[in-house]
Amino acid sequence: MFSGVSDREPNETGTTDEAGPAGDAAVEPLPTHRWAGSPAVPLAEVAARLGVPLDAAARAAMRRLPARFPRPYAELLHDGGPADPLRRIAWPDPEETAFDPDAIDDPVGEQPLKTHPFVIRKYRDRALLIVTHRCHFYCRFCFRAGQTVEPKLGEVLDAIRSLRGESALREIILSGGDPLVLPDEELAGILRACDALPQLRTVRIHSRAPVHDPPRVTSRLVGRLIAASPVPLWFVVHTSHPRELSPGFYRAVGMLQGGGIPVLNQTVLLRGVNDDPATLAELFGALYGAGVKPYYLHHPDRVAGTARFRVAIERGLALHRALRGRLPGPAIPEYVLDLPDGSGKFPVERLRREREGLYCAEHADGRTSHYFDIKAV
Numbered sequence: 001m002f003s004g005v006s007d008r009e010p011n012e013t014g015t016t017d018e019a020g021p022a023g024d025a026a027v028e029p030l031p032t033h034r035w036a037g038s039p040a041v042p043l044a045e046v047a048a049r050l051g052v053p054l055d056a057a058a059r060a061a062m063r064r065l066p067a068r069f070p071r072p073y074a075e076l077l078h079d080g081g082p083a084d085p086l087r088r089i090a091w092p093d094p095e096e097t098a099f100d101p102d103a104i105d106d107p108v109g110e111q112p113l114k115t116h117p118f119v120i121r122k123y124r125d126r127a128l129l130i131v132t133h134r135c136h137f138y139c140r141f142c143f144r145a146g147q148t149v150e151p152k153l154g155e156v157l158d159a160i161r162s163l164r165g166e167s168a169l170r171e172i173i174l175s176g177g178d179p180l181v182l183p184d185e186e187l188a189g190i191l192r193a194c195d196a197l198p199q200l201r202t203v204r205i206h207s208r209a210p211v212h213d214p215p216r217v218t219s220r221l222v223g224r225l226i227a228a229s230p231v232p233l234w235f236v237v238h239t240s241h242p243r244e245l246s247p248g249f250y251r252a253v254g255m256l257q258g259g260g261i262p263v264l265n266q267t268v269l270l271r272g273v274n275d276d277p278a279t280l281a282e283l284f285g286a287l288y289g290a291g292v293k294p295y296y297l298h299h300p301d302r303v304a305g306t307a308r309f310r311v312a313i314e315r316g317l318a319l320h321r322a323l324r325g326r327l328p329g330p331a332i333p334e335y336v337l338d339l340p341d342g343s344g345k346f347p348v349e350r351l352r353r354e355r356e357g358l359y360c361a362e363h364a365d366g367r368t369s370h371y372f373d374i375k376a377v
């Protein structure tokens, strides 16, 4: 972990703005030379904006997953009561530290698939590269909560080198955390290092920066990424609710597209945030209108502390079916479940129901996976 200087000023409680009280921070901030993005708004200001207390329960939840609010996202927040969708996404909830009987350790089965401390290989043709565990903003439903060992640049470059002999590899996915917390030059260096992998066809960058901190996406950044990458780039933005599609979001996406980088979208189905057909249709329709292809709707992962976001499989299927007739075909994403056994994403429509609450996924290679659902909500 890094112990360098924070780019955020202490707030009025004397703590940094990224975590709980000094001494019990869930993550240490990146040193300034490795951080790019807007400064954080003091937590007390965000609490006042939302009309919530910055109390011991919130602080305890921040030890599970930090809280951090760049100004552009903080300005989307208002006091809409406990059911407000962005408040649910944003503000630490006491439930996060309560016993969660439906939680699954390693909810998408990644840990055994690490071929390097910062490389996850679920598929032979793709490698997911963890370039940081830090984010501009922390989504309370995040399935990578609890990751604290921050990769140094040298370790990320070593991770890329570890893939040299992988002849079936075709794509590297830069993930995290949010890769765009890293400064332009560091990202460019990571992309340049991919030149050592001649078998590569594409690099995909997954980031919520256009949502959480749109000014992070600049024409300079786009130009540097394109110049540094030895192969075509794809960009995947992650959105949760139509209110997140700010003018800044559209500007950021337009900059990426204007530079020739195609932009796709992923959304997690979240109870109390987007679990109704009208909200999903509004979100996917707006993205499609902006030239952003909605490609995955993720069934929520069973990460500890996120029970309030979970939706049962049958309900998710009904919601996904309700999108037909509301949206053009290309605007409807595939609804997928990332299976806890690490076998990867599986179309929920193709799950075979064996009995109430038990589903079977039959993979193309003949393997099967079983999934026990939560009780219906």
Ligand code: SF4
Binding pocket: 134, 135, 137, 138, 139, 141, 142, 143, 144, 176, 177, 178, 208
């Ligand atoms: S931006 Fe992604 S990695 Fe970061 S907290 Fe949100 S979901 Fe997790």
